[in-house]
Amino acid sequence: MFFALFSVTTTTSTSTTTTTATSTSTTTSTSATTATTATTTTATTATTTTATTATTTTATTSTSTSTTTPDPGLTVPFLFYKACAAISFANGDFETGTSAGWTVGGGSRNGDITDNIFPDDYLPGGSHYSLTIANTHSSIVTHGYDPVLGTLMPNIVFRGSYSWRVEDTVNGGYGSVLSQAVHNYSCTDIYFAWLAALENGGHTAEQSSVMIIEVKDLTVGDVILRRVYNAGGSGGVDSRFNQSGSYFYTPSWEIEHLVINSTRIGNSFTLSALAIDCSQLGHSGRIYLDSFGGVPL
Numbered sequence: 001m002f003f004a005l006f007s008v009t010t011t012t013s014t015s016t017t018t019t020t021a022t023s024t025s026t027t028t029s030t031s032a033t034t035a036t037t038a039t040t041t042t043a044t045t046a047t048t049t050t051a052t053t054a055t056t057t058t059a060t061t062s063t064s065t066s067t068t069t070p071d072p073g074l075t076v077p078f079l080f081y082k083a084c085a086a087i088s089f090a091n092g093d094f095e096t097g098t099s100a101g102w103t104v105g106g107g108s109r110n111g112d113i114t115d116n117i118f119p120d121d122y123l124p125g126g127s128h129y130s131l132t133i134a135n136t137h138s139s140i141v142t143h144g145y146d147p148v149l150g151t152l153m154p155n156i157v158f159r160g161s162y163s164w165r166v167e168d169t170v171n172g173g174y175g176s177v178l179s180q181a182v183h184n185y186s187c188t189d190i191y192f193a194w195l196a197a198l199e200n201g202g203h204t205a206e207q208s209s210v211m212i213i214e215v216k217d218l219t220v221g222d223v224i225l226r227r228v229y230n231a232g233g234s235g236g237v238d239s240r241f242n243q244s245g246s247y248f249y250t251p252s253w254e255i256e257h258l259v260i261n262s263t264r265i266g267n268s269f270t271l272s273a274l275a276i277d278c279s280q281l282g283h284s285g286r287i288y289l290d291s292f293g294g295v296p297l
Helices: 076-087 131-136
Strands: 008-011 016-019 026-029 035-044 053-056 103-108 139-141 163-166 174-182 189-199 210-217 222-230 242-244 247-249 253-260 269-276 285-293
Touching (some): 103 131, 163 174, 163 269, 189 222
Parallel strands (some): 008 053
Antiparallel strands (some): 103 174, 163 285, 174 269, 189 253, 242 247, 269 285
16 A cells, blocks of 8 residues: 555644645646646644654745845746755756766665665665665666556656666565755755656565655754655555556656745755565565756646
8 A cells, every 4th residue: 555654734724634644636737748746745843752744735835035136027936946946956857867966775675664664774874785786776767658567657757858767677675765965955845756666466565665755854853754655465545546457656747845844944954765676575666756956846
């Protein structure tokens, strides 16, 4: 099954309610050929000792103050977004055709259950890290389709000429991760796009192939987002995924939108995305990533 490992709070202008459902999604379109699904998550400071919470909102408004006098032909939001584009993720769109600016990791799952899988363990210095796997299981990709699911999934490049594939299309119990730290992040948002293909082998959720998206606040020292999707044997309860044969997959690009709480503006963050095969070695998992930055997609 697919699920998010955090409580979800749906916010309106007049009231707040808490549910245990997965993130609220709306369907949109960013081009004539690419359908996308947008998810907005607000990172807030925890009110308990169980770390921070991730809050899904139905709408969000960002404001900014600038001491720069704008050109008469430019609006303040335009200048703000332009500034965010300049200071945001290095090579966030992978248009260098390489992983420059990013840390690539990988290693063997070693039978770990999902609850014991953390991206840091597969990065250099981590307990599962293997230089060989890191160098051979993930790669830059160009326009085309997933080699297994074909046109069931959209073009594996969201924008531009390149995107990044985390983990390969072969089984074997391996996992890969892509990570980048951004320092003194003064944008109010983090955006990126992803696709996923997770193979279901009839295993339990704890044994199945899985993807994990994690954002850490390095300044505060906490995790502000940990989202987990797995190919558990009970089927996909997250409506963003479709099923074909043994695969659960996203039929459109997912647009992730993390709103940075005002108390965290200027902090340093690490964003990591991990994909891993099932613990029984026979089923694969992979994700495609593109367009990381501080401006809307």
